[in-house]
Amino acid sequence: MLSNKSPSSRTPVVRSGQKTLYFLGALLAASACLLFVHLGSYSLWDDEAETALGARGILKTGDTTALLDHNLHARRAGITLRNLHDRLTPPLASYLTAISFSVGQQDAWFARLPFALCGLGTVALMLYFLWEKTPSFGFVLTFGIALLSQVSLFLYFRQDRYYGTSLFLAVAIFYFYLTRWDKPWARFGVGFLAALLFLSHPLICVQVGLILVVDWLVFGRPSVPFEFRWLWEVGLPLVLLVGPSLFVWNPFLTKSSGYLGEVSLADRWTLFCWNLRDLFTAEFMPSALLVLAPVAFLLWRNRWILRAGLALFVLLLVTSLLSYQRVQITDVADVRYLIVAIPIGLALSTLSLGVWVGKYSWGWVLSLVVLGTNLGSGKIFMERRPASLPLLWWAELASPMEEPYSPVAEWVRKNIPPRSTVWVEPDYMMYPLMFHAPEPVYAWQLEDPKDPQWADLSPIHFKGRERPEYVIVFGPSISNVLPVLQQMNDAHSTYQQIGQINCFWKDLYRPEIFWRSFRTIQSTGQPNENVYLFQRKST
Numbered sequence: 001m002l003s004n005k006s007p008s009s010r011t012p013v014v015r016s017g018q019k020t021l022y023f024l025g026a027l028l029a030a031s032a033c034l035l036f037v038h039l040g041s042y043s044l045w046d047d048e049a050e051t052a053l054g055a056r057g058i059l060k061t062g063d064t065t066a067l068l069d070h071n072l073h074a075r076r077a078g079i080t081l082r083n084l085h086d087r088l089t090p091p092l093a094s095y096l097t098a099i100s101f102s103v104g105q106q107d108a109w110f111a112r113l114p115f116a117l118c119g120l121g122t123v124a125l126m127l128y129f130l131w132e133k134t135p136s137f138g139f140v141l142t143f144g145i146a147l148l149s150q151v152s153l154f155l156y157f158r159q160d161r162y163y164g165t166s167l168f169l170a171v172a173i174f175y176f177y178l179t180r181w182d183k184p185w186a187r188f189g190v191g192f193l194a195a196l197l198f199l200s201h202p203l204i205c206v207q208v209g210l211i212l213v214v215d216w217l218v219f220g221r222p223s224v225p226f227e228f229r230w231l232w233e234v235g236l237p238l239v240l241l242v243g244p245s246l247f248v249w250n251p252f253l254t255k256s257s258g259y260l261g262e263v264s265l266a267d268r269w270t271l272f273c274w275n276l277r278d279l280f281t282a283e284f285m286p287s288a289l290l291v292l293a294p295v296a297f298l299l300w301r302n303r304w305i306l307r308a309g310l311a312l313f314v315l316l317l318v319t320s321l322l323s324y325q326r327v328q329i330t331d332v333a334d335v336r337y338l339i340v341a342i343p344i345g346l347a348l349s350t351l352s353l354g355v356w357v358g359k360y361s362w363g364w365v366l367s368l369v370v371l372g373t374n375l376g377s378g379k380i381f382m383e384r385r386p387a388s389l390p391l392l393w394w395a396e397l398a399s400p401m402e403e404p405y406s407p408v409a410e411w412v413r414k415n416i417p418p419r420s421t422v423w424v425e426p427d428y429m430m431y432p433l434m435f436h437a438p439e440p441v442y443a444w445q446l447e448d449p450k451d452p453q454w455a456d457l458s459p460i461h462f463k464g465r466e467r468p469e470y471v472i473v474f475g476p477s478i479s480n481v482l483p484v485l486q487q488m489n490d491a492h493s494t495y496q497q498i499g500q501i502n503c504f505w506k507d508l509y510r511p512e513i514f515w516r517s518f519r520t521i522q523s524t525g526q527p528n529e530n531v532y533l534f535q536r537k538s539t
Contacts, residue, residue, distance in 0.1 A: 020140055024127045027144050031123040034154045035116045037397050040109025043405035045507045048160040049431035050075060052111045054086055054094030055101055056435075064091055064249075070419060071434055072461050074445045075427075080254055083453050088254045091245075092199040093162045108160075115164025119157025122168045123147070125175055126343070132179065138358025139350055142367050146349040149371040151393045152284055153342050155511035163339055163511070166204045169197040170340050177212050181224070184233055191237035198242045199249075207318050207340055211311045219307055267327045272320035274333035279316070282335040283389060283513050285345025286376035292352040300355055308348040315340055335512055392518045401520040404474065404503050405429075408531055409436035411501060416440050416470055421460050423468040425477040429507075433472070443468040471495060471534035475505030478532050485534060493536050501531040 044052055053073045057065035064086040066073045074081055080088035096114040104110035126147075134140055147153070156163040173193050180186035198205040216224070263271075280287040297305045315338065325334045349371060357363035370376035374387045409432070416422060418439040424430035430442050444463045446454060459465040467488050473481045485495040502525075508517035523530055 020131070020137055023137075023140060023144060024131060027147060028120075028124060028127060030148060031154075032120055034148075034397070035119045035157055038400050039112050039116055039158060040107060041400040042108065042403050042509050043409065043436055044108050044111060044160055044432050045405070045510060046428040046431050048111065049435040050089070051093050051097055051160045051162075052101075052106075052435050053431060054089065054091070055097035055111070056106065057086075058094055058098040059101060064089070064094055068434075068438070070441050071438060072442075072445060072457065073431070073434065074461070075431065077445065077447045078451070078454075081453065082254050087249055088251050089249070090162060090199050090201055091249055092165055092196060093160070096165065097160055111160040112158055115157055115159060115161070118164040118168035119154065122157070122171050122343075125168075125171055126346070129175055129179070136354065136358045138356075138363065139354035141364060142354040142357045143346065143350045145364070145367045146346050146353075146371050149390045150342065150346060151389050152282060152339075152511065152513060153346070155393075155513075155516075156336075156339055156342070159511055161336075162201045162204075163336065165200040166197060167339055167343065169193050169200060170204065170208045171343050173197070173208055173212070174343070177215075184229075187230060187233040188237060191234040192241070194234070195238045195241035198238070199245060203319065203322055203337055204340060206322065207315050210318050211314045211340075214310060214314050215307055218310060219303065262326055263324055268320050270327045271323060271325060271333065272316060274327075275316050275320055275335075275338060278333040278335050278514075279312075279338060279341055280377065281332075281514055282338075283377055284335070284338065284341045285349060286370050287378045288370045288376045289345070289348055289352055292370065293348055296352040296355060302351060302355075305348065305351045308344055308351060311344050312341060312348070315344070332514065389513070396518045401509065401517065402503060403507055403509055404501070404505055404531055405432040405436060405507065407501050407503055408472065409433055411533070412437035412440065412472075420470060421466075421468040422470045422472060424472045424474075425481050426474060429474050432507075440470070467493075467536060469536050473532040473534070475530070476528045478528055481532075488536075491539065493538050495534045496537050497532060498535045499533045501533070503531065505529055505531055 050073070053068060054064045056068055057063065057073070060068070066078075066081050066084045066086060073086075080086045093115075097111055100110045100113050104113070126143075130140055130143055134143075153167075156167065173190050176186045176190050176193070180189075194205055194209065197208060216226075279285070293305055293309065296302070319337050323334065323337055325337075353363070353367045353370065355363075356366055372388055372390050374380040374383055374389065377389070380386060412422070412433060416437075416439070420440050421443045422433075422440045423443045424433060427445065430445070434442050441458075441460060443460045443466075446457070446462045448454075449462050449465070454461075460468065471481065471485065489495060502523050504521040504523050506521075508515065508521060510516055
């Protein structure tokens with residue numbers, strides 16, 4: 001069982017034999033397979049494409065420019081931009097992607113490579129922590145089952161987005177806090193890692209910082225008195241790295257600054273409830289832990305369970321108070337802001353089930369059922385049949401599903417001449433095409449032509465100012481687009497459908513479990529479920 005000692009205490013290295021060492025090595029090898037197999041099979045979806053487009057701007061200018069030759073990268077009508085540079089999105093992910101592009105190719109595999117490597121480093125660090133801290137093979141076995149069953153962990157590391165860097169940096173900070181806090185170099189290291197985490201995602205940096213502060217106040221303070229030198233040891237790297245960056249990448253210097261004021265206290269209570277609910281809906285941990293964790297604590301009084309539970313509560317509270325998610329436009333939590341719950345859930349699963357595995361021969365079966373099936377998640381009551389999410393994902397890894405961007409991008413490359421103008425609906429689906437098929441000019445991203453930073457832009461970038469030559473419509477958006485095309489027809493030219501791509505229109509391979517299908521959704525031929533192609537032709 002894990003020790004109840006303070007964060008600064010060093011538990012002697014305990015090795016339970018070659019069996020443990022071989023098992024940890026096998027876990028690392030299995031994790032590498034789950035991270036890298038078919039890493040580049042799917043096209044970048046919209047958020048990933050935005051990171052990759054930022055990387056292209058960096059390769060061109062050294063900065064996160066929105067001008068990419070003849071194209072403009074201006075999501076949400078340019079809300080992230082200031083002087084035609086992205087000043088909202090934390091830059092670390094795009095810079096890492098740019099480095100990867102510079103040593104390889106500008107494709108999906110190299111876009112995701114840095115974050116898959118972060119995943120391998122995260123797993124290696126967690127396994128090393130186990131090697132240092134765990135005297136029982138039962139805990140190691142339980143962690144192995146939890147790790148290989150944690151589909152969300154691997155999915156988030158397989159994205160060209162901030163998720164991978166944020167998870168790696170958060171786990172590294174937790175590791176130094178729990179094992180090396182008595183060393184000055186470790187406290188400097190925490191400050192440096194926290195600065196990088198801020199440049200990856202500021203909200204996650206605040207989450208991790210407050211988790212450590214609350215944990216020290218509740219569990220560490222009696223045996224580890226506060227010392228003022230901690231402030232400058234941790235704070236110096238933060239000030240030196242984060243301070244200057246705020247003069248460049250700062251959400252309060254963009255149009256997005258008004259979002260925070262749009263979320264009321266009532267909305268934040270709603271967000272807290274959603275975050276708690278979707279923590280389990282997204283399967284960051286099995287909902288069975290709501291029962292198993294308290295039972296394990298009552299039986300064995302292991303205060304590490306309390307520490308993990310408190311960290312989880314702080315995470316939910318901070319995210320609900322600081323997130324600018326607007327509840328009026330969705331009905332689920334932005335669970336990507338809660339990804340730190342995944343390693344916390346791994347710890348809680350291991351602590352709650354590890355003792356059973358060590359004490360009883362049937363304990364590992366309990367762990368497999370709770371962690372690897374929909375009985376542990378509670379979804380068996382909705383799905384009405386037993387199922388295993390890990391098996392479902394492993395089957396997808398063996399045979400990747402079809403997705404819409406690859407065939408559409410291929411069609412664009414073959415059929416649309418360079419510099420021709422294209423309008424894509426819905427607009428967020430434009431950015432994967434802009435990355436994978438960049439030759440056309442992607443139109444109609446902006447609405448307000450009066451903004452001074454737009455002064456030198458072509459009219460094609462403004463909605464309704466100039467008619468595009470081609471129109472690509474994904475799925476149900478066709479019902480909104482057809483009336484617009486009718487209005488733009490005149491005596492000289494009309495929009496005519498020149499074909500359609502018979503694939504299901506939606507990108508069902510996002511990392512959020514509740515938005516992922518794990519299998520190809522076949523088009524049934526029903527209206528509004530394919531991709532529709534139009535061209536303006538002379539009459």
